[in-house]
Every structure is written in structure tokens, then in C-alpha cells.
Amino acid sequence: MAGITQEMADKFEAILKRVKEPETELSVSELNLVKRISYSETEKKFLIYMDIAAPKFPCLTCGVVTEQIRSTIERRLKEEFTKEFPGYAVETL
Secondary structure (H helix, E strand, O other): OEOOOHHHHHHHHHHHHHOEOOOOOOEHHHHOOEEEEEEEOOOOEEEEEEOOOOOOOOOHHHHHHHHHHHHHHHHHHHHHHHHHOOOOEEEEO
16 A cells, blocks of 8 residues: 555545534544545555444444444445545445
């Protein structure tokens, strides 16, 4: 994966500020839900490493809600990265 320039880091931060967590409407940036972003110029691909923990208690409903929130955030991140960087693939981990 390539090094990230300051210009790219600024674009990443702007995206993370635009994407909101669906329950609180706080930004992904405010909640620190993305721990790292890397990209490959040759593969035209972004890897976004998420930091959303599984529920602490074995509650089926909690697990479903957490997964729904996670998938919504992932979808929104992919949409925003695709808008900002057309032609790049986006994968969340």
C-alpha cells in the first residue's frame, strides 16, 4: 500500500466527517470508528479498517442492531469514497 499525502489525508478526514452513525448522527470521525485507511495506487483500491466492537453481552437483538449500524456505516463510507475517488474499489475490514 502506498503512502498517504496530506491532501489525501484531508480528503479522508472530510469524508469521515460527512458520514454519520445512524443512531446518534455523530460523524464517524467524532466517534473514532475508523482506525486506519490505506490505499494502493496500482490496484486502485482503498482498505478501511473499522473499529466497531461486538456487543459485550450475548444478546441477539444487540448483535443484530450492531450489525445493522455497521453495515450502514460501511455502505455510506463506500458511497462517499467512491464519489471522492471515482474508479477506486473500497473494502471495509
